[in-house]
Amino acid sequence: MQECIKKNVSTETKLRFHVFQDERFVDLNLYQYGWEQTEPLHSYGPYARNHYLFHYVISGKGLLLANGQEYAIEGGHGFLITPGEVTTYRADEQEPWEYTWIEFDGLRAHEALNLAGISGHFGVLTFIYERRIQSRCYYVWFR
Numbered sequence: 001m002q003e004c005i006k007k008n009v010s011t012e013t014k015l016r017f018h019v020f021q022d023e024r025f026v027d028l029n030l031y032q033y034g035w036e037q038t039e040p041l042h043s044y045g046p047y048a049r050n051h052y053l054f055h056y057v058i059s060g061k062g063l064l065l066a067n068g069q070e071y072a073i074e075g076g077h078g079f080l081i082t083p084g085e086v087t088t089y090r091a092d093e094q095e096p097w098e099y100t101w102i103e104f105d106g107l108r109a110h111e112a113l114n115l116a117g118i119s120g121h122f123g124v125l126t127f128i129y130e131r132r133i134q135s136r137c138y139y140v141w142f143r
Helices: 109-115 130-142
Strands: 002-008 013-019 029-037 043-048 052-059 061-066 069-074 077-081 086-091 098-105 124-126
Touching (some): 069 077
């Protein structure tokens, strides 16, 4: 496992992520996960991923462009990007987002998503247990 921590002192941008290089698990393989507090108007894309990528927005706001649509995303929302889907996402200028992500794939990835109640197709999710998810994200990153 490779860990990277990036701090830009002038803008106080913080980024942490882990990359897994062990691909022995074919049913469900974790490629990376991470956390970032972005700068205003920070963007990523347009880009098509090779694997599933799920983002959970802890706080702040941003915009997601996917399937020719624009989606307003804010704290408590999550979104799934499927393999091959071209997306772009951008943080808000006034309230840039803080989010965590997980990248995964495998022969049973679609099944795992269905068991979690998440469709294998694009969608913006709102979480009922938002505080519980946030506390678990912080536990993983800052323990």
